[in-house]
Amino acid sequence: MDTFDAIGNRHSYRGPYLPEPVPREDLVRIMEAGLAAPSGCNKQTTSLVAIDDPGVLARVRACINPPLRRENAPAAICVLTQRINAYRDKCFAVQDYSAAIENMLLAITALGYASCWYEGHITDDDRLCDQMAEVLGVPAGYDLVCYLPVGKPDRTVRGPQKRPLADRAWFNAFGATQDL
Amino acid sequence: MDTFDAIGNRHSYRGPYLPEPVPREDLVRIMEAGLAAPSGCNKQTTSLVAIDDPGVLARVRACINPPLRRENAPAAICVLTQRINAYRDKCFAVQDYSAAIENMLLAITALGYASCWYEGHITDDDRLCDQMAEVLGVPAGYDLVCYLPVGKPDRTVRGPQKRPLADRAWFNAFGATQDL
Numbered sequence: 001m002d003t004f005d006a007i008g009n010r011h012s013y014r015g016p017y018l019p020e021p022v023p024r025e026d027l028v029r030i031m032e033a034g035l036a037a038p039s040g041c042n043k044q045t046t047s048l049v050a051i052d053d054p055g056v057l058a059r060v061r062a063c064i065n066p067p068l069r070r071e072n073a074p075a076a077i078c079v080l081t082q083r084i085n086a087y088r089d090k091c092f093a094v095q096d097y098s099a100a101i102e103n104m105l106l107a108i109t110a111l112g113y114a115s116c117w118y119e120g121h122i123t124d125d126d127r128l129c130d131q132m133a134e135v136l137g138v139p140a141g142y143d144l145v146c147y148l149p150v151g152k153p154d155r156t157v158r159g160p161q162k163r164p165l166a167d168r169a170w171f172n173a174f175g176a177t178q179d180l
Numbered sequence: 181m182d183t184f185d186a187i188g189n190r191h192s193y194r195g196p197y198l199p200e201p202v203p204r205e206d207l208v209r210i211m212e213a214g215l216a217a218p219s220g221c222n223k224q225t226t227s228l229v230a231i232d233d234p235g236v237l238a239r240v241r242a243c244i245n246p247p248l249r250r251e252n253a254p255a256a257i258c259v260l261t262q263r264i265n266a267y268r269d270k271c272f273a274v275q276d277y278s279a280a281i282e283n284m285l286l287a288i289t290a291l292g293y294a295s296c297w298y299e300g301h302i303t304d305d306d307r308l309c310d311q312m313a314e315v316l317g318v319p320a321g322y323d324l325v326c327y328l329p330v331g332k333p334d335r336t337v338r339g340p341q342k343r344p345l346a347d348r349a350w351f352n353a354f355g356a357t358q359d360l
Binding site for chain 1: 181182183184185186187188190191192204207208209211212213214215216217218220221222224226227228229230231232233236260266267270272274275278279281282283285286287289290297299300304316317318319322340342343345348349350351352353354355
């Protein structure tokens with residue numbers, strides 16, 4: 001799929017998904033895309049665990065409470081981060097994993113799958129992410145920060161409406177009225 | 181350009197650039213790609229200022245000290261963020277602008293341009309970003325967090341080496357030894 005089409009077609013999808021399994025080679029391509037993202041000072045703070053074993057997926061999903069309504073994808077990718085400094089006291093781990101997630105969402109879209117960036121739901125004060133990490137055997141030093149379902153969407157949905165470009169992008173000065 | 185090619189070909193480029201101007205329609209396509217990225221609770225915290233006026237570009241670049249050696253691109257995009265909460269006390273502005281930046285880097289690559297994600301250099305304790313924001317008339321409530329040059333690269337360079345996939349991605353358990 002063309003890059004601009006993937007960027008334009010990507011949107012959050014909250015299910016339901018078709019039961020059709022996701023071939024492991026597709027999950028590998030998606031993870032390769034994620035790990036190709038840049039990282040501050042090339043520290044490569046992001047790691048990934050794909051889940052395609054139904055038993056593991058059920059145990060990870062069972063940690064999410066309240067459950068993600070209608071999220072029944074046959075596979076998922078969990079995003080891990082190491083909060084190590086790029087230099088001095090400067091850490092870009094959030095930037096690093098966010099760029100990796102965006103690459104994966106585009107790869108997921110390009111391959112005809114759907115997904116949704118679930119972060120706040122699992123990293124909130126109740127730290128569901130830590131229970132999910134325990135199921136996956138994630139060691140100390142890594143935080144699980146995001147859960148991405150992967151599967152074929154069962155419905156066609158549109159992304160949310162966004163403010164017009166002219167309200168968020170300008171040339172040469174903030175709020176400039178030149179034609180875009 | 182195919183999505184996976186853009187993801188695989190994107191890498192940080194630190195100049196020099198060819199003097200060939202960047203058509204405004206390309207800068208618009210790049211900014212549209214950036215603003216198509218997801219944002220936490222669709223808060224759309226990211227805004228952009230593209231610079232293609234040589235005088236403005238010179239004044240913004242003059243804020244960067246020590247200067248970015250060899251960075252002489254004919255255009256640039258400055259990324260602004262509003263650190264507003266998505267819900268309760270949870271702010272995803274860093275995630276939002278990082279996804280937007282990654283989209284723009286892929287769009288830049290797909291259109292045959294090069295760039296580099298300059299963030300730490302300008303957001304360090306000396307807050308060069310605030311001087312840059314002043315040149316662009318950025319009001320209170322918005323932080324300038326990233327400077328992306330845009331131009332045709334004058335040289336061919338390779339991205340940095342990354343650790344093998346098997347060291348950063350696994351199936352169904354952290355560090356699992358299954359074949360990828």
